[in-house]
Amino acid sequence: MITLFSVDWYLISIIFFIGLYCMLVSRNMFKQLLGLQIMSKACVLAIILCGAATNNVNLSQAIAITMILMEVIAVLAGLGLILKAWKITGCPDLVKLSKLKG
Amino acid sequence: MxxxxxxxxxxxxxxxxxxxxxxxxxxxxxxxxxxxxxxxxxxxxxxxxxxxxxxxxxxxxxxxxxxxxxxxxxxxxxxxxxxxxxxxxxxxxxxxxxxxNRIKFRILPLVVSLIAVLGWIFFIPFFEALSKYPYMNSLNRDLGKIIWAGRSQDLIAQITILTAIAMAMKSILHFSGGKNKESKE
Known part of the structure; x- marks a missing residue:
């Protein structure tokens, strides 16, 4: 008999893999940020799931709120870096960043 | 369910x-x-x-x-x-x-289904073993107490990080408009 806990963890690991795949294959910086957000959502869901499984939902909510805040900060910094890279290279392309001089 | x-x-x-x-x-x-x-x-x-x-x-x-x-x-x-x-x-x-190349994105359902099949074979027994661990049942305090009393140092760290990211954004998005105007003149 497979428990709901295992099925949830299984689905969360698939969501994490989709974000990882997006970050691995894409050259677009926006897609990289999107993959980061997807992985972060999978981690937040995993934290909430652990709290629900151990009857510690309030502690897991507090950690999840902190993690959502960190996600927002990381995405904002990433958007700033994308804007700066676009000002320099003219395109949000990761490969073009390796051609910078100076 | x-x-x-x-x-x-x-x-x-x-x-x-x-x-x-x-x-x-x-x-x-x-x-x-x-x-x-x-x-x-x-x-x-x-x-x-x-x-x-x-x-x-x-x-x-x-x-x-x-x-x-x-x-x-x-x-x-x-x-x-x-x-x-x-x-x-x-x-x-x-x-x-x-x-x-868009093929990398178009084959995503195929890759995900492959991972799903492999995960059902290999991950599920691992997660089943994890679910048998003993649970802590007596620590479920109020959310307000956890945030304000138990994690006040975290809050200070979060405010510090927010301030640091504001400074970082200012330095990242700092465009030298004034110098360009001077050089054009």
Whole structure:
């Protein structure tokens, strides 16, 4: 008999893999940020799931709120870096960043 | 249980759509819809505060910022096109993004189904073993006590990080407009 806990963890690991795949294959910086957000959502869901499984939902909510805040900060910094890279290279392309001089 | 699994299936569909779609605007909208689904899943886990936070921040604030940045870059791309600089990006206009092979994104359902089959064989026994661990049942305090009394040092660290990121954004987005004006004069 497979428990709901295992099925949830299984689905969360698939969501994490989709974000990882997006970050691995894409050259677009926006897609990289999107993959980061997807992985972060999978981690937040995993934290909430652990709290629900151990009857510690309030502690897991507090950690999840902190993690959502960190996600927002990381995405904002990433958007700033994308804007700066676009000002320099003219395109949000990761490969073009390796051609910078100076 | 059925409602719960349906929400997870909807979340998978939204997230795969956000990765596979070529138009960045549609990708951001799909990710926002995925955030709404995540918040609904949090409600089913009886975690309403985290769900509301996810709904208000990840489903509302972040897509606005991402779409604003995409439109800003799109406007710059159109300006480049008007000035004749066509070699900056692959596809100009609304889909301003590098030229890349789309097959990597189109085979995503195949890759995910392969991983799902392998995960059902290898991951599920591992997760079943994890679910048999003893649980801590007596630590479920109020959320307010946990945040304000138990994690006050975390709050100070968070405020510090917010200040640091404000400084970092100021330094990242610092454009030397004044110097250029002086050099032009």
């Amino acid at each position: 059925t409602y719960h699994l349906i929400l997870f299936a909807v979340l998978l569909i939204f997230i795969m759509a956000s990765v596979m779609l070529q138009n960045l605007l549609y990708s951001a909208i799909m990710l926002a819809l995925g955030s709404v689904t995540v918040s609904l899943i949090m409600f089913t886990f009886s975690a309403p505060w985290a769900g509301v936070f996810e709904l208000s921040v990840c489903a509302a604030l972040l897509p606005v910022l991402v779409i604003g940045t995409i439109k800003l870059i799109d406007a710059g791309g159109r300006q480049d096109l008007d000035e004749g600089n066509e070699d900056n990006c692959g596809s100009l206009g609304f889909n301003i993004q590098p030229v890349e």
